[in-house]
Amino acid sequence: MLEKLSDAEDREHGAMPANPAGLTPSRLIQHIVRVHHQRVRQELPRVAEMAQTLAEKRGDRAPQLAKATALVEELHAELFAHIQKEEQVLFPFIAQMDQELLDACSPSDLCFRSVAQPIRMMVLEHDAADRIMEELRCITDGFEPPAWVCATHIALFGGLRAFEIDLRQHVHLENDILFPRALEMEAALNVRM
Secondary structure, three states, X not given: OHHHOOXXXXXXXXOOOOOHHHOOHHHHHHHHHHHHHHHHHXXXXXXXXXXXXXXXXXXXXXXXXXXXXXXXXXXXXXXXXXXXXHHHHHHHHHHHHHOOOHHHOOHHHXXXXXXXXXXXXXXXXXXXXXXXXXXXXXXXXXXXXXXXXXXXXXXXHHHHHHHHHHHHHHHXXXXXXXXXHXXXXXXXXXXXX
């Protein structure tokens, strides 16, 4: 279902849409997947590798790097599973509702009774990712590298800072725009049925 969405969003090169609330749910999903989910797939492995390398080389001088490495690996595992669930289950369902194809789907074909169930789970997972980022921010002094560090250390902290900014945009688009609209669409379709 997600593959059928138009390619027009590709042209925005990752920028936050001027008015994300003005996008259709399908277009918003497309933006989230192609920009924010892609960033998760690209950046977390890169950041995890840098953290591991630094923990091995500089762990004696900066013992918090071992904890940072463990947190990045935890974030990596959680977010990869999270985006897979969104892309394979929740987002296609929302896109289907957006295209008013839900009528062709019998309730026995659904893996949940209401879109509210998976949305609640995704919000809880967003909260968990935020807690990991908060802990990373805390143990790295707000992603501010000490004066003595190498270029990789600076790149790691810069990568974490940039990832946190993108993650906040990503979560905002889902929690504050897409998910409420999905709940509204489901309610409207239930009334029609």
